Amino acid sequence: MLKKTRNLRLAALGGICAVGFLFAWENVQALKYGYRIESIRREIKDLQNANTYLKKEIQASLSPEKLEAEARKLGMVYPEPGAVIILDGHPDSVNAGRGWLARLFKSNKSS
Amino acid sequence: MTESPSTGNPALPGLQPSMIAQTLRKRIQTCAVLAVIPAFLIAGRLFWLQTFSHEKLSATASREFNRTVSEIGPRGRIFGTDGELLAESIVTWNAVLYKNDVDEPARAVKDLTRVLSLPRSFRSKFKRGKNFVSIKKSLDRKICESVKALKLKGVVLEPVQSRYYPSGDLARSVIGVTRADRGLTGIELLYDKVLSGHVSRREVVRDAAGKIIFQAMEKEARPRDLYLTIDRNIQYFTQEALRKEVERSRADLGMALVQDPQSGRILAITTWPMNVARIEPVEWVYEPGSTFKAITLAAALEKKIVSEHDTFFCENGAWPFSSRITIHDHEPEKTLTLSEVIERSSNIGTAKIGLKLGVKDFYLYAKAFGFGAKSGLGFHGESAGILRRLESFKQIDLAVGSYGHGIAATPLQVINAYSAIANGGRLYETRLVERITEFEGEEVFKNEPAIIRQVIDPDISRRVKTILKAVVEKGTGKNAAIPGYSIAGKTGTSKKIDPITGKYLTGRNVASFAGFFPVPEPRYTILVVLDNPKGQTYGGETAAPVFREIVGKIINLKSIKPDMPLPQKAKSR
Secondary structure, three states, rough: HHHHHHHHHHHHHHHHHHHHHHHHHHHHHHHHHHHHHHHHHHHHHHHHHHHHHHHHHHHHHOOOHHHHHHHHOOOOOOOOOOOOOOOOOOOOOOOOOOOOOHHHHHHHHOO | OOOOOOOOOEEEOOOOHHHHHHHHHHHHHHHHHHHHHHHHHHHHHHHHHHOOHHHHHHHHHHHHEEEEEEEEOOOOOOEEOOOOOOEEEEEEEEEEEEEEHHHHHHHHHHHHHHHHHOHHHHHHHHHOOOOOEEEEEEOOOHHHHHHHOOOOEEEEEEEEEEEEOOOOOOOHHHHHHHHEEEOOOHHHHHHHHHOOOOEEEEEEEEOOOEEEEEEOOOOOOOOEEEOOOOOHHHHHHHHHHHHHHHHHHHHHHEEEEEOOOOOOEEEEEEEOOOOOOHEEEEEEEOOOOHHHHHHHEEEEEEHOOOOOOOEOOEEEEEEEEOOOEEOOOOOOOEEEHHHHHOOOHHHHHHHHHHHHHOOOHHHHHHHOOOOOOOOOOOOOOOOEOOOOOOOOOOHHHHHOOOOOOEEEEEEEHHHHHHHHOOOOEEEEEEOEEEEEEEOOOOEEEEEEEEEEEEEHHHHHHHHHHHHHHHHHHHHOOOOHHHOOOOOEEEEEEEEEEEOOOEEEEEEEEEEEEEEEOOOOOEEEEEEEEEEEOOOOOOHHHHHHHHHHHHHHHHHOOOOOOOOOOOOOOHHOO
């Protein structure tokens, strides 16, 4: 009888300890995940910033001023009015806007 | 004699085992009680803290670890008409230093000076500073990473939102500037409520070291996007053509505008030298000079006071209008047809047309074309120009006003009037904002073209266009001509007025050219104004070539086909 009571007491004590440990473990885990989530959130923010900066660089590279400077470096000049012969169908011809450069421009505009 | 077996503890002779057990039990119980008492005390204290002091303590803890952080989100973006980004907000970093936390001050100063290209004065600034020292503001991501790589204690990089303009100074005077997320000038100021970043508040839980454990995040709300009517490429070509001419002619100021006459949309608006504090084309007023002759002509044709068959004697270049005032032409002319009066820009001929028109009709048509009233763009500082009241118009005011003197207008008013002539007589509301959308989302506002009034009949518009086309083909506007393309326009040269004395300044002119093309169905109206060009001072000599250059670039950019037969010389080339 005495032994049974003692066992019950031990079991209760063990149970309380287990609950206590579980509670402590849960808190530690919550804290750990809190730090982890925060670190991932920071990482996301950094990546978003990096993405914005890359888009910014693309936009800056496509600015007419930069394009003109690059074109001039390559020896290009503006055509005189009348020097460009516009063919029928241009610019809505079948292949217009299908090249990789046109696609790049389109994707930049949509982004 | 046998000894009875001892049941006592040999160490404690004379004590019965039951007594020993009892003593031990008592001692254990005492120890247990002693051990439990503090536990009870602690439990009691905890109970007290958790129940009676709970509110006070949790408030203190909350103050200690929880913070409500307020943050201003990025400002709205501004796009050109085809979705080219003109302005957006990006994260930059302000580098600050807490001297007390720095381990090796000498190394920190040396490394920071090298990485951030700081001036030599930073060393003395560092020495003078007590604890907080601002190092450099608005660092971009690359430099921020370089500073981080130094791993300097006491150096803090604070993220801030900065306004960024991918196309540099392109259309900056109209886009404007911001400071601390507030628009100060231009569109940034006019649409500040639409563009302002949202203020977000969130709960942040930090540990003792200040590290964030948890923060309540809501979905980031972004302000709306603004789409302007500005065409980035046309804006660039216009700006470049104007800049070159202002530098060549050493003009005090240059302005150029390009408008779609069929909708009132401003495709380019530029000033050189650049001034982000003022939008000169809507604030600066000048006497439009001979460009106004087209308005007088349109009004006179509409009122059927003159026709293309009429002739005007131009007094051999000097017409004594009164004892004090003589009207001059820059070239002596005898008798000219109506078209020739405009082609050769005869002041005397136009004054005679104006006098035939009469004060009332002249005033009403000038008003109807938008002179003397603000365009409605809404910019702070926009001018309505000066158009004297009908009651105070005298005959001499009418005579000189018919060729654009004694009237003050903004470049925007002049281009609006020319667009009305170009499009069949409809005066449109000027538009600079095309639409407003949610952040990368659906459209919430579309600025549809709106006609203010039908100023002249479409047939009168056609007749005025024919005469203005002749100005470019064989008149004072020859320098605006491009072989193969029908272009109409009018030169203008007016004297500058001294704002203090109100008298004309000698040798200081405003040269301008206003025109449109292609003449049958105009798609572009262009105005070029140069304030006080040196050397060649006439509109046909300075402003018309700028007009031609802009038209030439637009023709190639928009693949506009020639609408007139090419002259033989041009063909053979």
